[in-house]
Amino acid sequence: MTKAPWHSRFALILALLLPLYFALAALGTKFGLWGWRTGLLTLTIQTGPILMGVVALAALISLIVVLLRKPRKGWLVSLIALLVPVGIFAGLGHIRSQAADIPPIHDIATDTTVPPTFSQRVLDLRSETKANPLNDYSVPIGEFAMWADSPAPLAEQSHAQIIAASYPDLAPLPLGDTAPQDAIEAIVEAMDEMGFTEVTADPAAGRVEGVAETFWFGFKDDIVARVADGQIDFRSVSRVGMSDLGANAARIAALRDAVAARLNP
Known part of the structure; x- marks a missing residue:
């Protein structure tokens, strides 16, 4: 040189x-x-x-x-x-x-009919940080301001339809013979192992919540797991940005596998 x-x-x-x-x-x-x-x-x-x-x-x-x-x-x-x-x-x-092959959404759940809901604490936090709104899964995304300029085929689809078509392998985790309390403990352990922060459990509501943060930009996504009706449903939502580049779906799949490994050692 x-x-x-x-x-x-x-x-x-x-x-x-x-x-x-x-x-x-x-x-x-x-x-x-x-x-x-x-x-x-x-x-x-x-x-x-x-x-x-x-x-x-x-x-x-x-x-x-x-x-x-x-x-x-x-x-x-x-x-x-x-x-x-x-x-x-x-x-x-x-x-x-x-x-280009990933849908430009940032809210993914395993139950698209009745998605898991967040606690009021998380809703308040998202409001304080001016996070993305939590939209109705049944409404065509073109009716929301963020996707108002989307092309017709995409704009006419709802979150539920987009998730079903783009992530067909995402599904609830059956509890089997596992007691709900044991499932909640398994979810908490899995979230801790995956590095989530602010992990909190509400056994009475059958809900576990956590926050995932990206390394470089520090983008935060809120995650909730719901234990009800003999299964565990998951939801992961980005606080900012339009498209998550598939991160939320990948996170749900990883969390589901981590919990399943604990329920079926």
Whole structure:
């Protein structure tokens, strides 16, 4: 690297600063330095690609200059500097392609007819933090402001229909011979093991609640499990954002498996 021209080294420095920039955008959101819209939408989604484009252009120019001028030393440094933003672009493109197949909703439950309800404590907390509203599962999502601009096929479907079509494997967990109290204890243990916070149980209501938080941005999702009618139903709802990229459904599946392992050791 010491033999590389200054522009090659400069391009590499810029490239190495890109991951740091995205990490700061995410962690700054997590620790409350700025709101999630600033961290995710402004810094990451809007400004991020611009910065990657600038770095990629600088690295490409540097690579061309190195290859055109003898003795052509430093081409590898310029190439590495170019591959960093290209790699990030490719990773984001892969995520975007996957997101295209995931419905843009953030409220998932195993019972779409009568979804598990949250306690008043959680409802108040969601209200205080201006979290996403909890919408009626039977109403077409196009009737809600968040999805008002959705295309006709999607806008005409309700949460219940979208969940059934997109996550057909999600289902309640039968209690079998397990007593409701034992099931509640198993749910609490499973939530604790999965790293949920604020785990609380209300045996009288047959309800266990917890909060899941993402590592980078610190996005919080509220989870509730309902023990009733011989089965356990689960619900996971994001506090912010439109699409959860499938995170809530994956979390429910993981929690269901963790509880099932305790009920049927």
